[in-house]
Amino acid sequence: MEDSWRREFIKGLIGAFSLPFFSIKEAFASKGSVLIKLPPLPLQETHIVGKEKGGRVLIVGGIHGNEPGAYKAADILRHVKVKRGELFIAPRMNFVSILANQRGYNGDMNRKFSNLSPKDPDYDKVVWLKNFIEEVKPDIVLTLHDGFGFHSLNPRFWGQCIVIDGEVYKGIELGKIARYVSKNVNKEISNRKWKIPVYNTRTFDKDTKHPEQRKSLTYYCLKNLNIPAICLETSKQMPNLETKVVFHLKMLKEFFDLYNVTIEPDFRYLISNVQKLLYPQNFYSATVCVNGRIIEISSSRKLKVPPRSTVQVIRFNGTDGTNGIFNGVNKNYREFSIRRKLSIDVKDDFKKKFNISIVVG
Structure with a gap:
């Protein structure tokens, strides 16, 4: 019995890994997920000539x-x-x-x-x-x-x-x-x-x-x-x-x-x-597009969106150090699909300014 179970388990693993590769967006779209996109992190460079x-x-x-x-x-x-x-x-x-x-x-x-x-x-x-x-x-x-x-x-x-x-x-x-x-x-x-x-x-x-x-x-x-x-x-x-x-x-x-x-x-x-x-006086915000609708967010907020939505942060506004990262997932990701919820910390370098929580429902 033990050997039979093990063989079936291994066959299942092989079958899973032999499935065709899908992108994050494709893998979850059929399940009613929400795609969240952040702008790429810039490689900042300044050249000043006298x-x-x-x-x-x-x-x-x-x-x-x-x-x-x-x-x-x-x-x-x-x-x-x-x-x-x-x-x-x-x-x-x-x-x-x-x-x-x-x-x-x-x-x-x-x-x-x-x-x-x-x-x-x-x-x-x-x-x-x-x-x-x-x-x-x-x-x-x-x-x-x-x-x-x-x-x-x-x-x-x-x-x-x-x-x-x-x-x-x-x-x-x-x-x-x-x-x-x-x-x-x-x-x-x-x-x-x-x-x-x-x-x-x-x-x-x-x-x-x-x-x-x-x-x-x-x-x-x-x-x-x-x-x-x-x-x-x-x-x-x-x-x-x-x-x-x-x-x-x-x-x-x-x-x-x-x-x-x-x-x-x-x-x-x-x-x-x-x-x-x-510490200059700055106004911090995030310009967000939810299914084609533009929203300006400047303080912690929960966004409830329907399944199969797309939430795209177009830009973060503030200083040159203002940007965002996902909470609870690999922080290198700038695109992620969810079926329940995920939050984005908007930061000025190391200092958190506010949070955007995205909930599917």
Whole structure:
């Protein structure tokens, strides 16, 4: 009896897997489901050119989604004018992880710049950034992060430091560049633990304690493109988001001076007005189309829709960080079919603004 039951069970499985493949929409349409669509998450990129010639700096933020000091500082710089030089900014490289407020919803993106399967959910983003850097060929790539602890108090901690992969690599004097910035920033820091030292991971050395860094963005830029790349870390243990952003801006100021890039308003203004820049008054809403009818939603709301409906979010309105993710299902999905209910969190980066609950009935 047991063997017979097992054979029947296996036959059933084989039969199930031999059925023709249907899309989510097709698989549920006959059962009276509701199709819900979200707009794709954008790969944000800003290029600002000054009237005067100068250096060319690329800033990358948001590789880790739970490091808001990094991507918020990058985002602020998207709205300045460049007087001298060129500025390239990719503020939210890992948008799904930012909305989920996780380091890496699909795994650590900063360990994906070596070999990566095309099946990886981050594959398109990583390839896009690699191609973008190769095309742009900036004078330096600065990748922003918020690390744990204070490196000045414990050399094992990554918070509050400038990270380089080596002292010198193929004539690129990473140590000299990083110490110039460290020295100038530290002149204005009285709190010892907030000081910003240089952390050399010696990634290229055989006996490095950080071989995992050979999969990072900075290592990729140096080894594959021969482009200087340095990581700027503030501390997750800073008292608030404003302080993290301020320290990122302080470090960036020194890099801009070194590479002959000037902006307007200048860094002094940005640093003095961080709170206003981080928390502007915004109206948040979602423009939703339900079976051809447009609805504007600006607060938590339940939508009851009949079976076989289509609910499409046309756009999210607010800041550049305003977008939505599904609750209770894979957050990479931008299209999903339901037979009962599903909700969408509308967020400004990591902060939830309101919720849209969709109920079939």
